[in-house]
Amino acid sequence: xxxxxxxxxxxxxxxxxxxxxxxxxxxxxxxxxxxxxxxxxxxxxxxxxxxxxxxxxxxxxxxxxxxxxxxxxxxxxxxxxxxxxxxxxxxxxxxxxxxxxxxxxxxxxxxxxxxxxxxxxxxxxxxxxxxxxxxxxxxxxxxxxxxxxxxxxxxxxxxxxxxxxxxxxxxxxxxxxxxxxxxxxxxxxxxxxxxxxxxxxxxxxxxxxxxxxxxxxxxxxxxxxxxxxxxxxxxxxxxxxxxxxxxxxxxxxxxxxxxxxxxxxxxxxxxxxxxxxxxxxxxxxxxxxxxxxxxxxxxxxxxxxxxxxxxxxxxxxxxxx
Amino acid sequence: xxxxxxxxxxxxxxxxxxxxxxxxxxxxxxxxxxxxxxxxxxxxxxxxxxxxxxxxxxxxxxxxxxxxxxxxxxxxxxxxxxxxxxxxxxxxxxxxxxxxxxxxxxxxxxxxxxxxxxxxxxxxxxxxxxxxxxxxxxxxxxxxxxxxxxxxxxxxxxxxxxxxxxxxxxxxxxxxxxxxxxxxxxxxxxxxxxxxxxxxxxxxxxxxxxxxxxxxxxxxxxxxxxxxxxxxxxxxxxxxxxxxxxxxxxxxxxxxxxxxxxxxxxxxxxxxxxxxxxxxxxxxxxxxxxxxxxxxxxxxxxxxxxxxxxxxxxx
Numbered sequence: 001x002x003x004x005x006x007x008x009x010x011x012x013x014x015x016x017x018x019x020x021x022x023x024x025x026x027x028x029x030x031x032x033x034x035x036x037x038x039x040x041x042x043x044x045x046x047x048x049x050x051x052x053x054x055x056x057x058x059x060x061x062x063x064x065x066x067x068x069x070x071x072x073x074x075x076x077x078x079x080x081x082x083x084x085x086x087x088x089x090x091x092x093x094x095x096x097x098x099x100x101x102x103x104x105x106x107x108x109x110x111x112x113x114x115x116x117x118x119x120x121x122x123x124x125x126x127x128x129x130x131x132x133x134x135x136x137x138x139x140x141x142x143x144x145x146x147x148x149x150x151x152x153x154x155x156x157x158x159x160x161x162x163x164x165x166x167x168x169x170x171x172x173x174x175x176x177x178x179x180x181x182x183x184x185x186x187x188x189x190x191x192x193x194x195x196x197x198x199x200x201x202x203x204x205x206x207x208x209x210x211x212x213x214x215x216x217x218x219x220x221x222x223x224x225x226x227x228x229x230x231x232x233x234x235x236x237x238x239x240x241x242x243x244x245x246x247x248x249x250x251x252x253x254x255x256x257x258x259x260x261x262x263x264x265x266x267x268x269x270x271x272x273x274x275x276x277x278x279x280x281x282x283x284x285x286x287x288x289x290x291x292x293x294x295x296x297x298x299x300x301x302x303x304x305x306x307x308x309x310x311x312x313x314x315x316x317x318x319x320x321x
Numbered sequence: 322x323x324x325x326x327x328x329x330x331x332x333x334x335x336x337x338x339x340x341x342x343x344x345x346x347x348x349x350x351x352x353x354x355x356x357x358x359x360x361x362x363x364x365x366x367x368x369x370x371x372x373x374x375x376x377x378x379x380x381x382x383x384x385x386x387x388x389x390x391x392x393x394x395x396x397x398x399x400x401x402x403x404x405x406x407x408x409x410x411x412x413x414x415x416x417x418x419x420x421x422x423x424x425x426x427x428x429x430x431x432x433x434x435x436x437x438x439x440x441x442x443x444x445x446x447x448x449x450x451x452x453x454x455x456x457x458x459x460x461x462x463x464x465x466x467x468x469x470x471x472x473x474x475x476x477x478x479x480x481x482x483x484x485x486x487x488x489x490x491x492x493x494x495x496x497x498x499x500x501x502x503x504x505x506x507x508x509x510x511x512x513x514x515x516x517x518x519x520x521x522x523x524x525x526x527x528x529x530x531x532x533x534x535x536x537x538x539x540x541x542x543x544x545x546x547x548x549x550x551x552x553x554x555x556x557x558x559x560x561x562x563x564x565x566x567x568x569x570x571x572x573x574x575x576x577x578x579x580x581x582x583x584x585x586x587x588x589x590x591x592x593x594x595x596x597x598x599x600x601x602x603x604x605x606x607x608x609x610x611x612x613x614x615x616x617x618x619x620x621x622x623x624x625x626x627x628x629x630x631x632x633x634x635x636x
Contacts, residue, residue, distance in 0.1 A: 035531045036444055042436030043445065046459045046505065049498050053469060056476035114370030122367060131371070133626045138378040140552065140622040142559025144589045145611045148596045149381040152388065152604050182381070185374045215360040236464065243466020245562035250596060270468050270562070277471070277566045283480060295472045299465065306464035310457065 057299055060292035067286055073293065079256040079267070081290045082276070088290065090297065092256035096173070096266035097298075100248055101241035103177020103262055104184060108237060111181070112188025113230070119189065120196035121218040132193070139186035147250035150179035155251065167263040171253030174262025179247045184237040191236065195229020196222050232312035239305035243298065245270040269298045382615055389608030397609055401574040402591060407602035412610055415591040418489065418569070418577045419558060422587055425493025425579070426500065426557045431550060433497075434504030435539075438546075441505070442512040443534055463502035470499040471566030479567050487568025489577050489585040495567050496560060500553035507549020511542040544632035551625035555618045561589040588614055 065073070068088045076089015115135075119128055155170040166172040199222050207221045223230070253265030254275060273291055281288050400411030437459070445452035474495030478485055485491040515538050523533040539546075570584040571594040577585035588610060596607035 029529060032529055032531050036440075039436045039440035039444060042433050043440040043455050045433060046437060046462055046502065047455055049462060049473075049501070050458050052477050053465070053473050056473055056481065057469075060476070111370045111374050114367045115374050118367035118371050122364060129630075131375070133623075133630065134375065136626050137619060137622045138375075140555050140559070140618055141378065141381055142561070142589060142614060142618065144559065144561045144593050144596075145385060145615060146381055148592070148604075148607055148611055149384055151596060152608070153380070153384045182377050186378070189371075189374065213356045213360050215356075215363045219363075239464050239466075243468065245466070245468045246593065249562075250593070270466065273468050273472065274562055274565055277475060292472065292476070295469055299469050302464060302466055302469075303461065306461045307457075309464070310460050 053299065057292050057296040060289040061296045063284075064286070064289035064293040067289075068293075077258055079272075082287055086286070090269075090294065092258040093267050093269050093272050093294070094297070095258050095260065096248075096252065096256065097242055097268040097270070099173045099260045099262075099266055100176045100180060100244075100252055100268055101238060102260070103174050104180030104241045105234070105238060107178050107181025108184045108188055108241075109234060112185045112233075112237070113192055115185070115189040116192035116196060116230075116233075117218050117223070119193045121214070121222060132190070135186045135189055139190065141183075142246075143183055143244060144246040144250070146179050146183050147247040149182075150175050150247060150251040154178060164263045167261075168253060168255075168265040171251065171255075171265035172262065173252050173260075173264055173266045176248050176252035176266075177262065179251055180241050180244055183244065183247065184240055187237045187240060188233045191233035192226070192230045195233070196226040198229070199225045228312045228315040232309045235305050235309040235312065239302045239309065242305070243270060243302050245274045249274050269294050273298075382619075385608045385611040385615060389605060389610070389612045392605045392609035393612060397613070402572050402586075402595075404572065407600065407606055410595075410603075410606055412588060412591055412613070414573045414576055415586040415588045416613075418573070418586045419588040421489055421577060421579060421585075422493050422496060422564075423554060423558060425490060426497045427550075427554060429494065429497040430501055430504050430553060434501055434550070434553075435508050435546060437501075437505045438508030438512055439534060439539070442509050443530070443538065459502050459505050463506060466562075467499055467560055468562040468566070470495055471563030473498065474563055474567040486582050487570075487584065488580055488582050490579050492564055492567050492569055492585065492587070493579075495563050496557045499560060499563060500557050503553040503556065504549050507552065508542070508546045511545020511549065512538060514545060515541045544628055548625045548629040551621050551628075555621045555625075558618060558621075559589055559614060561587075561593050564590050565593075 073088050073090055075091065076087060077091050078087035078089045079092040080087040119131060123131065151170055155166055155172060155175045158175060159166040159169055165174045203221055203225055204217050207217045212221070248268045248271045252268060252271060254267050254271060255265045256267040256272075257264050259266065272294055276287065277291050281291075396409065397411045398416065399413055400409055401414050402412070403410040437455075441452065441456060441459075445455070447453060447456075474491060477483060478491045478494050479487055483491075483494075485494075519537050519541065520533050523537045524530070528536070564587050568584070569587045569590040571586060571591055573584045573586040575583075592607050592610040592614065595603045595610065598604070
């Protein structure tokens with residue numbers, strides 16, 4: 001601060017003669033403003049990223065739709081984009097994605113929710129303090145590692161026991177689903193546990209006071225009270241399952257079959273992008289544009305799921321925090 | 322009981338006693354025993370589910386270790402990949418590639434992520450629509466599938482506006498954009514946990530807003546920020562899908578550089594390639610690669626989570 005200001009505040013004479021002190025900052029502080037601007041730019045980069053994603057998906061998709069009618073793309077039942085003559089019906093790979101995600105959710109939802117209830121309502125603080133971080137660490141296992149586990153361990157293990165699960169060894173939508181389930185269990189368990197623990201203790205005590213058992217408190221009081229957070233965790237997990245690439249590339253195979261059969265080999269949207277975009281395909285070809293059209297569809301699906309989950313999370317934050 | 326029934330005159334007391342007796346009787350009858358059985362079964366199921374989850378995830382690590390053990394040797398780190406001779410093949414160029422990729426990610430992501438988080442928490446007025454838009458944007462970006470970032474990298478960084486070509490720097494930039502939202506969200510959480518009284522105290526002593534942030538808020542938020550950064554980096558190390566699209570070629574036999582345009586490789590990409598070969602030797606090699614990757618990642622994640630729990634400050 002400049003010395004002049006200190007005098008203006010500190011050494012005033014009798015009230016009547018004191019000059020009115022300047023309440024403005026002693027300097028314009030251009031540095032502060034520059035820093036603020038720089039930081040705002042950092043934040044703006046996220047908007048730029050989204051814009052770039054949308055633009056880079058949309059332009060080739062429009063090229064694609066100029067050649068393939070949108071009805072044929074969305075409702076066609078044959079997917080053979082690299083063949084001549086080519087077929088661009090996305091349903092087989094869309095169903096492939098839904099199938100692996102569905103089997104994954106079928107594995108992960110009961111296990112994840114039960115783990116969450118255990119951690120939040122039954123585990124002692126000491127147990128919880130050990131298991132929660134372990135789950136968080138395990139959530140960091142790269143999906144390529146989980147895919148390899150599915151391919152060289154789960155698939156040969158399950159094939160002799162349940163042959164209908166692996167019809168084209170070693171590929172199977174169901175095994176891919178189990179591997180995806182392993183990937184998303186920590187997400188469901190961790191977020192659901194957080195949201196159940198944010199339910200006020202008073203609700204539990206009131207239920208106990210009315211003679212409810214521990215199980216009833218968990219299932220009829222805490223679970224419904226935390227439902228928006230729980231739904232958010234499920235939707236986020238679903239979004240991760242839909243967008244997962246490495247597991248399905250390794251375990252689900254590469255044949256676009258329009259089926260929910262867990263034993264069949266399927267190609268998912270992500271697997272199509274992952275296999276087709278690795279080669280040196282040149283820009284401007286229909287194959288190149290197809291990658292972006294499938295990407296745009298995938299982005300749209302996960303966008304809807306993410307926005308829904310974000311809203312649900314906000315809801316439970318509003319209620320109890 | 323005895324003392325209550327010893328006061329005959331009062332009707333209300335008798336009423337209460339009868340009620341309590343009825344409840345006690347009910348508690349001792351069949352009904353609660355059934356509840357007890359149901360409760361025990363429920364508890365057993367919960368415990369079983371948690372066990373399945375933990376064992377399933379642990380099995381991934383154990384299986385990789387068992388399967389990859391024969392291939393774990395110094396040549397894994399010193400030799401390059403080979404299609405002909407799996408017993409001599411290793412991961413050296415891919416390991417170096419991953420180290421370069423991650424260095425690039427750290428350099429980009431730490432200032433950008435923390436900067437964005439500081440803006441959103443300390444400067445951005447939440448009443449303004451554009452700040453809320455940025456917030457929603459970051460949350461959504463955190464959930465965009467990684468392969469979409471690969472497409473972004475291919476169309477925008479490798480080709481298109483930036484036109485870098487299939488070089489390591491393009492891969493680094495793609496991974497940085499991928500993990501940036503994670504860093505922003507974690508840093509925001511850490512900054513938000515610093516109580517307002519710290520800021521008010523600093524401002525009241527005459528510090529400017531930036532001085533307050535730099536000397537008070539950020540130092541207090543460091544453990545949380547570091548945790549977020551480590552978790553993001555470990556995610557970047559294991560990411561494979563986007564790298565497939567931005568040119569991480571598999572059989573690069575020389576050590577890559579940042580801008581060299583004759584290709585680069587990354588650990589998870591090479592692991593993926595080895596794993597998708599039908600020969601057993603390559604699968605063993607892939608498992609050994611997974612072990613190397615998991616040791617690094619689990620150590621990093623454990624440190625990050627320990628750090629967060631250790632320094633979780635109660636103000």
